[in-house]
Amino acid sequence: MKYAIKIHKISTVDDLENSWSIDDYKELLVRFDFANNDVNEIKELRELLFMAISDRDASEAAAIVLDYKLSDVLNEGQIDSLSYEMLVDKISEEYPKIELHKTLFIINQLLYKAFNGKFPNTKATIVDFEITPARNAETNITKEIVLKCFAQNLDSHNVIKRLFADQLNAEEAFVEANDIIWYLEKKENNYRLTTSEYFMSKNEFINEEFEAVIDFFEEA
Structure with missing residues (x-):
């Protein structure tokens, strides 16, 4: 043909529009013990989440976000390993399961921006x-x-x-x-x-x- x-x-x-919704940000803020029910603007929620993320150890923060997005396909041990590997490797390019690359990219870039470049940029x-x-x-x-x-x-x-x-x-x-x-x-x-x-x-x-x-x- x-x-x-x-x-x-x-x-x-280095980012995909609309990757994260207001509900995503609110749920992640709950998981980071940073919930604020008075904020409903997506930009403000993102800024709050970045503050919450940056207050944590980088690998701990990665594990929380990975668990939120991928706990249905990855077990606790896999999430724990990825939370450390993401700090040094471009996991969204190297992970053997291609079907997870998009989600890993979205997670990686959220962490990259929250930590001002501590994670590799993809x-x-x-x-x-x-x-x-x-x-x-x-x-x-x-x-x-x-x-x-x-x-x-x-x-x-x-x-x-x-x-x-x-x-x-x-x-x-x-x-x-x-x-x-x-x-x-x-x-x-x-x-x-x-x-x-x-x-x-x-x-x-x-x-x-x-x-x-x-x-x-x-x-x-």
């Missing part, structure tokens, strides 16, 4: 683009389609090309695509993808406009 892609803008960000890539299917190509644009197309416009050092060659070549199912791309949003005829800079960095893109021919894995 063939697609034509035109990239409008590539942005590198970044995300946002790409605004158009994609046009050729005749007979699938018109329902999925994360797999987008990722396979974009991989053909990334230089040879790109980690997706190195780690997922069989999936890109349709020799294996590409189930990881749904977790590598965090968000795929459609806005009229345009799309926006959000992923980790680890998987796609701005300087890895080759052309602003390109065509890609892709295939899909089929069970024998």
Whole structure:
């Protein structure tokens, strides 16, 4: 299947909008023993939470936030280990379970900003683009389609090309695509993808406009 892609803008960000809600901040403030029922503005709640977080030991603060976001998938021992590892490693890029990368990024960046850089800084890539299917190509644009197309416009050092060659070549199912791309949003005829800079960095893109021919894995 063939697609034509035109990239409008590539942005590198260290935060994702709307990652944390008012309810999130209020619950975290309770867990940090810093609750304030009189505050309902998200900016003020965030400032209060940063104060509460920075009053704690860094690994202790990390464990509290990790427990809030990931206690349903990680046990106490895993959370404890991550709370220390996050201080020295980019866990949101290195953790073996790709499906947790987005949440770990959101947690990492909250802690990074609350502690004024004590945690490693990680970044995300946002790409605004158009994609046009050729005749007979699938018109329902999925994360797999987008990722396979974009991989053909990334230089040879790109980690997706190195780690997922069989999936890109349709020799294996590409189930990881749904977790590598965090968000795929459609806005009229345009799309926006959000992923980790680890998987796609701005300087890895080759052309602003390109065509890609892709295939899909089929069970024998």
